Amino acid sequence: MDYIANFIRDKKSEVVIFSSTAIALYGYDQGMMSLINTNYDYLDTMGISKEDPLVGIIVSVYYLGCAVGAVLASYLGDMRGRKPSIFVCLAVTSLGNLIMFIAGLGFSTGARTLMLVGRIVMGLGVGGIDAVIPTYSSELNEEGGRGKALAQEFQSNIFGLNMAFAINLAVTNGLGKGNQWAWRIPIIAMQVYPVLLLSFIYRLPESPRWCIFHDREDDAHIALTEIYGEDEASGKLDELKKAHEEETSHSIGYSDMVSPSGKQFHETMVTVMGQVNQALTGYGAVSVYGPQIFQLLGFDVSTAEYLTQGNYISYFFLMTFAWLLIERVGRRFLMVTGAFGIAICFAILTVFGGLAQNDRRFGIPNLAVSIPGSIVLYVATGLFGIGWLAQVWLIPTEIFPSTSRAQGAAVSVVIWGLANFAVTLLTPIGFNNLNYWLFLVFTFTNLFAGWWTWAYSPETGGRSFEDNQAFFADSKEQNTWLVSRVNKGEFRHLPRGKEGDGVEGERQPLLAADGA
Secondary structure (H helix, E strand, O other), X not given: OHHHHHHHHOHHHHHHHHHHHHHHHHHHHHHHXXXXXXXXXHHHHHXXXXXXXXXXXXXXXXXXXXXXXXXXXXXXXXXXXHHHHHHHHHHHHHHHHHHHHHOOOOOOOOHHHHHHHHHHHHHHHHXXXXXXXXXXXXXXXXXXXXXHHXXXXXXXXXXXXXXXXXXXXXXXXXXXXXXXXXHHXXXXXXXXXXXXXXXXXXXXXXXXXXXXXXXXXXXXXXXXXXXXXHHHHHHHHHHHHHHHHHHHHHOOOHHHHHOOOOOOHHHHHHHHHHHHHHHHXXXXXXXXXXXXXHHHOOOOHHHHHXXXXXXXXXXXXXXXXXXXXXXXXXXXXXXXXXXXXXXXXXXXXXXXXXXXXXXXXXXXXXXHHHHHHHHHHHHHHHHHHHHOOOHHHHHHHHHOOHHHHHHHHHHHHHHHHHHHXXXXXXXXXXXXXXXXXXXXXXXXXXXXXXXXHHHHOOOOOOOOHHHHHHHHHHHHHHOOOOHHHHHHHHHHOOOOXXXXXXXXXXXXXXXXXXXX
């Protein structure tokens, strides 16, 4: 009990708990919309049919809100502080959720418009959280093993996904698909996240790095004392001041990141393509439209919903392998093998989907196809969690300097939002027009994601920020982005002698200039 009490009182532990809970918001929305999309009363209230493209539009506009929210929250976080930015984002998330809840409650005129507004507003908040929380967390976490820590935080994302779908499934079975509360209860239940976080945020310190950057040395010392104790605070403060002096000499702006001639353009493209390729794996679609995918494999609606919950539970536990492996084999290895593994799974699912849709024609028992197809889908979901869920959020924190880390996080969320907007918008259209051939589309998109990552994404694990910057400097000098040709392929894998621990290079302080 004393250990638990000390853990809860420890500021570092509080930051981890807070960050993990905030990241769970992102997963909750995906699980929440899965069954809401099939609720008869919801469809009737919105004035749409199950096959209407508006189903995908209502889901996808949330991601546009995320993209805009990331930029606004990043700016607010730089100007006013990480904590005020997080507070505003949580409040906006709560407001958007309430707007969604009341859409069509006692009235029908304008229900769809109100739902769209609610989705966008909630996206503004969640997108801001996704941009600021990783930056805030990294600035307060000096210890080694950043990849493991972030993978553990993203496991809570899958917890949020499971929680939302479980609530959805329970109220749907209890009340029926024709009951309005079967879709309103899962929406309002999401309020537990922003309300708890808003009531807890006052306990957390402001980012000491941000305080130093804004000449608030006393506040930085107070924050460092809360995190590390009085004995270490002064030494950490000196490190931050020294880092700040070095950082101010090479400030980075968005123009340096998005212009082909900019100093950080290569790093930005690695970040951008990481998010694009994650979307191309198809798992935004699997998370939001899970039941429909199991129906393509030949299951009835009720069974498909239970299998979707089982897939999410399996996803949660298999994610454990992500934080066990990410420091041992590296980010790049997991991403490449994950993409190619998912491609193989989707190719197999194309065959199983075709057989399931034509089982009577070929005289094949339905379960002989649908059961192995489900197993393959479970495996593919696990491969995504292990190989792709956390890595694309981690890499920007390892390749951008402290002066542009917040902007790098914002760019990452913007691309994530736009890419997932496209995927979640087009997936229902794909279901209606391509049927099981949609699996074949995802086969080729995963092959592309695996190839691009193998060719152009360097291994950033086990290295300091300056080590990773050396890759981009040498890449420019050697006039190639191919990982295999820069420094004789040194960045294809973890540094020699560090495979198996992969943490040494990560012990460089995130708060210091040489420890991003």
